[in-house]
Amino acid sequence: MRYHVGNLEQEKLLELYKGMLKPRMIEEKMLILLRQGKISKWFSGIGQEAISVGVTHALKTSEYILPMHRNLGVFTSRNIPLHRLFAQWQGKQSGFTQGRDRSFHFGTQEYKIVGMISHLGPQLGVADGIALADMLRRKKRVTAVFTGEGATSEGDFHEALNVASVWNLPVLFCIENNGYGLSTPTNEQYNCEHLADRAKGYGIESRIIDGNNILEVFAKVDELCKAIRRRPRPVLLEFKTFRMRGHEEASGTKYVPDKLMKEWAKKDPIANYEAFLLEEGLISQEVIDAIKDEISEEINANLQMAFDESEISSDETKELKEVYHDFDYQIIEPKSNTKEELRFVDAISQGLEQSMYRHNELIIMGQDVAEYGGVFKITEGFVPKFGRSRVRNTPICESAIVSTAMGLSINGMKAVVEMQFADFVSSGFNPIVNYLAKTHYRWNEKADVVIRMPCGGGVGAGPFHSQTNEAWFTKTPGLKVVYPAFPDDAKGLLNTAINDPNPVLFFEHKGLYRSVKGDVPTDYYTLPFGKAKLLRKGDAITVVTYGAGVHWALETLENHPEIDADLIDLRTLQPLDTEAIYDSVKKTGKLIILQEDTLFGGIASDISALVMENCFEYLDAPVKRVGSLETPVPFAKALENKYLPKSRFASELLELYHY
Numbered sequence: 001m002r003y004h005v006g007n008l009e010q011e012k013l014l015e016l017y018k019g020m021l022k023p024r025m026i027e028e029k030m031l032i033l034l035r036q037g038k039i040s041k042w043f044s045g046i047g048q049e050a051i052s053v054g055v056t057h058a059l060k061t062s063e064y065i066l067p068m069h070r071n072l073g074v075f076t077s078r079n080i081p082l083h084r085l086f087a088q089w090q091g092k093q094s095g096f097t098q099g100r101d102r103s104f105h106f107g108t109q110e111y112k113i114v115g116m117i118s119h120l121g122p123q124l125g126v127a128d129g130i131a132l133a134d135m136l137r138r139k140k141r142v143t144a145v146f147t148g149e150g151a152t153s154e155g156d157f158h159e160a161l162n163v164a165s166v167w168n169l170p171v172l173f174c175i176e177n178n179g180y181g182l183s184t185p186t187n188e189q190y191n192c193e194h195l196a197d198r199a200k201g202y203g204i205e206s207r208i209i210d211g212n213n214i215l216e217v218f219a220k221v222d223e224l225c226k227a228i229r230r231r232p233r234p235v236l237l238e239f240k241t242f243r244m245r246g247h248e249e250a251s252g253t254k255y256v257p258d259k260l261m262k263e264w265a266k267k268d269p270i271a272n273y274e275a276f277l278l279e280e281g282l283i284s285q286e287v288i289d290a291i292k293d294e295i296s297e298e299i300n301a302n303l304q305m306a307f308d309e310s311e312i313s314s315d316e317t318k319e320l321k322e323v324y325h326d327f328d329y330q331i332i333e334p335k336s337n338t339k340e341e342l343r344f345v346d347a348i349s350q351g352l353e354q355s356m357y358r359h360n361e362l363i364i365m366g367q368d369v370a371e372y373g374g375v376f377k378i379t380e381g382f383v384p385k386f387g388r389s390r391v392r393n394t395p396i397c398e399s400a401i402v403s404t405a406m407g408l409s410i411n412g413m414k415a416v417v418e419m420q421f422a423d424f425v426s427s428g429f430n431p432i433v434n435y436l437a438k439t440h441y442r443w444n445e446k447a448d449v450v451i452r453m454p455c456g457g458g459v460g461a462g463p464f465h466s467q468t469n470e471a472w473f474t475k476t477p478g479l480k481v482v483y484p485a486f487p488d489d490a491k492g493l494l495n496t497a498i499n500d501p502n503p504v505l506f507f508e509h510k511g512l513y514r515s516v517k518g519d520v521p522t523d524y525y526t527l528p529f530g531k532a533k534l535l536r537k538g539d540a541i542t543v544v545t546y547g548a549g550v551h552w553a554l555e556t557l558e559n560h561p562e563i564d565a566d567l568i569d570l571r572t573l574q575p576l577d578t579e580a581i582y583d584s585v586k587k588t589g590k591l592i593i594l595q596e597d598t599l600f601g602g603i604a605s606d607i608s609a610l611v612m613e614n615c616f617e618y619l620d621a622p623v624k625r626v627g628s629l630e631t632p633v634p635f636a637k638a639l640e641n642k643y644l645p646k647s648r649f650a651s652e653l654l655e656l657y658h659y
Contacts, residue, residue, distance in 0.1 A: 001272045003215045010282055016214050017277060018291055019053040020270050023072040025295050026082070029303070030089070034249055038307075039089045041103060044245035045070035047212070050269035051176055051239045053077050054217030055144055058225050064130045064411070066114045066123050066145040069104045070176065070243065074146075078111040082302035092309045097442050099312040106443045107410075114410060115443070120147065121156025122431040124173065125400040128160055129407020129415075131169040131232075136363075136389055136413075140229040144172040150181025152195055156430075158202075159400030164234035165202040166395060171234045172224065176211065182247040183255040196238040204234045211239030212269040242267070323477050325446040325501045329528055332495075334521035342520045345513035347487035348452075349378045351494040352416065354524040356386050359414055362498065365392045365401055366418030366452075375420055376454060376513060398428030402451070406435055409448040414498060422455035422507065423467045436503035437478030446501040447478075450494075456509040456548055456596060457633050457644055466633035466640075468547065468596045473505045474574050474603055480529060481574040483507040485550035487518040489571055492527030499526065509547045509596075516551065530575035534584075538564035541657055542584040544607060545594040546570040552646045553594055556653060563657050573603050581607060582615055589620035592656050594649050599627030621659040626652050 005013065027046055034042045045052065052073030059065055067074040075085060088095030089103060096106035096115075107114040114130070116123050127145035134141040151157060152175060164171045175195050179186055192198065199206035207224070210216050217239070224235055242264035246252045253261065277283040342350065356362055364379060364386075370393040373380025382391045394401045398419065405415035419425050425432070428451075436447040457466035473479045480502055484490040490508065497504040535550070536557065543565050545553050550569045557565055566584040570577065585591050591611055593604035604625040611623055626645045634640050641647070 001213055001267065003213065003273070003276045005215065006219055013277065013282055016053060016057060016218060017273060019057060019073065019077050020049040020214060020273070021291065022076045022295050023049050023052065024270055025292070026072060026076070026299055029299055031249065041248055043069035043103060043248045044243060045072050047244040047264065047268060048176060048178060048241045049073050050214040050217050051174070051211045051241060054214050055174060055221050057218055058221035059142060059144055062112065063141045064112045064114060064143045066127050067104065068116050068146045068148060071104070071146055074113065078113060080108070080111055082298060083305035086303050086306035087309055090306055091312060092306060093312050094309060101442045107445055109445070117434055119430055119434050120151040121154035122399065122403040122435045123147070124156055124160035125163065125403025125431065126407040126410065127171050128163050128169055128400065129404035130411045131171045132167065132404060133408050133411035133413045135169060135232055142170050142172060142225045142228050144174055146174045146176060148181065149175055149177040149186055149195055150189060153189055156399050156403065159397035161202045161204065161234070161236065162395055163397065163400050163404060165204045168233050170228045170232035172221070173234065173236045175238045176241055177238055178241050178243045182251060194238060196236055199236040204236060206236040206238065208238050208240065211241030212267045214269055214273050323441045325440045327500050327502060329496065330526065332524065332526040334523035334525045336523055338522045339519040340522055341517050342487050343514050344487045344490055344516045345376060345378060347491040347520045348494055348508060351491035352378065353382065355495055355498045356390065358524060359498065362414040362416065363390050363392065363408055364416045364418070365394050365405065367394055367396055367420045369393060369418050374418055376510065398424055399431055402428040402431040403435065405449040406431065406447055409446060414448045416450045416452060416498065418452045419454065421465045422453035422469055423464050425451070425453065425469065433476045437476045440502070441478060447503040448501045450497045450504045450506055453505055453507045454510045455507050456511050457640055458511040458548065460635060460637055460640060462635035463632040468507070470507055470573055471597055471602045478503065479574060480504045482529065482572045483546045484571055485512070485547055485569050487516065488520045489527060491520055492525050493571065495524060496526045496529060507547065511548055529572045530577050531571070532577035532580040533569045533571055534566060534580065535569055536565060536567040538566050539588055540564040541590040541592065542566045542568065542588045543592055543594065544568045544570065544581055546573065548596055549594040552649060556650045560654065563653065578610060581611065585611055585615045586618045589618055590656055590659070592624040592626065592653055594645060595627045596644065597627055598630050599625055600630060602627055621656055624652050624656045
């Protein structure tokens with residue numbers, strides 16, 4: 001292996017050596033602890049240390065880095081206290097996830113590290129968002145994100161590269177090509193000679209780097225970082241390397257030919273670099289021994305600290321509380337009593353516009369949201385007021401854009417993402433339910449993102465533009481779900497959603513956009529989450545619904561004035577105002593729940609179960625649920641009318657009323 005010192009001083013040469021040696025020695029200790037059952041799992045980076053250490057040393061400590069599970073050298077190079085790393089791997093309280101996640105699945109703002117999730121791909125889009133925030137603030141910074149060659153087959157990889165290219169984001173995409181995705185060799189993963197060649201398709205630069213040569217890694221990445229800080233742009237780096245252990249220790253390496261193992265053993269990044277330093281007289285064996293002794297003492301002392309820490313105990317109240325970031329809701333009343341009649345769609349647009357003025361680092365992203373104004377024209381006219389840097393058209397890549405929004409949040413900004421239709425959220429489902437929803441619980445990091453969801457049927461839009469899929473998200477702890485039925489509620493709740501540092505799915509029934517009007521305060525104001533609205537009072541029956549169902553229920557009750565009903569508009573589904581439901585049911589003794597969603601597994605089922613568990617002795621009749629047919633949403637008007645529950649609701653309501 002050939003090393004080119006260039007203008008590096010001896011101090012830096014030794015620093016890089018120590019930088020590789022520490023993670024290697026920690027790993028060797030962890031493998032012993034794994035066999036002793038003192039840690040539960042280990043993903044080895046032995047043989048790949050030069051990449052983690054070289055890249056991290058080329059970055060400034062103020063620049064974010066997003067490592068994977070084989071990048072221990074990133075964490076040690078950022079000088080994270082070892083006892084906290086060891087506590088993390090043992091599931092102790094002082095670990096970064098407080099026992100809630102394992103190994104390297106964590107981040108830390110203090111050290112500007114954002115850890116991986118097992119789904120791998122979203123991490124790349126998160127790097128885009130972090131870099132976007134730096135670029136918008138005109139900070140000359142680089143963001144580095146790691147992935148393995150296996151994850152380059154995921155759609156998120158391609159989406160993230162494309163977004164970074166289109167927006168010229170200062171991201172280093174670092175592929176550690178170690179030859180195997182678990183046991184699958186590269187010739188079964190992709191059919192190009194070099195992964196770096198894929199950069200051409202996205203119009204970005206690429207480099208192939210010897211991932212086992214610490215000086216080549218550091219020098220080339222350092223040079224690139226300096227260039228990117230001067231002229232922001234993405235670069236794809238393919239590090240050729242090998243892992244000398246299994247994908248994780250239980251996997252073993254039987255699938256690797258012995259000849260290949262022996263070839264790569266000769267390329268060990270530490271042994272070769274150490275030999276080079278000795279040959280050049282830059283280090284002596286005595287110094288090497290002293291360095292190893294020092295690292296060994298540090299490891300043992302910090303291990304003892306982690307071992308001495310008591311086993312973690314579970315506190316149910318604490319666990320539930322920390323699913324969400326604290327949100328100190330502020331009641332903001334309109335400054336004047338002035339109101340204007342607005343359509344539902346205009347109220348949302350007005351709330352979004354006023355929030356853009358209120359939060360100067362709020363970014364709107366979505367397909368066609370800039371000059372075109374979005375397919376429903378909600379952001380029409382926003383570009384002249386806020387500029388294209390804050391109102392951003394995106395490629396058609398929902399997953400990467402949700403991940404980018406998460407990156408903006410990590411770097412201190414707010415994001416609103418418009419799904420062109422709520423149906424299309426399925427293409428961005430993974431980062432919502434696995435990244436946004438879980439991040440605060442895992443490592444105390446907020447996800448300050450609102451996903452706007454134009455949804456619902458009744459407009460003849462067919463199976464792919466008509467779903468109301470709120471139940472996908474009410475099931476996921478960590479998400480908030482809002483679903484207004486009136487213009488004034490839509491504006492006030494959207495303002496609150498944007499203020500809330502937690503991820504919010506904001507459902508907007510497109511059938512209400514231009515059919516429902518109401519008086520809306522012209523000033524900025526907020527409305528609380530988790531507070532239902534009692535629209536009608538009665539003693540005979542309780543009707544609970546939300547969204548378009550509110551208007552169907554109102555019409556039905558107007559057509560049947562003999563029914564003396566409480567009508568509750570939930571407004572938010574997570575958090576859910578169970579108190580309002582229970583109070584009404586205890587008064588009326590009867591409950592019917594109306595939802596537009598198909599019946600099985602919807603919010604009505606949970607409300608029914610909650611009432612049965614908490615108000616059973618007050619019930620005078622079985623709880624009724626009314627929802628759409630168990631089919632996809634049909635296109636033809638006659639089919640869609642039969643599919644939707646509006647007409648069935650009237651007969652079910654009368655039946656329950658007369659029970």
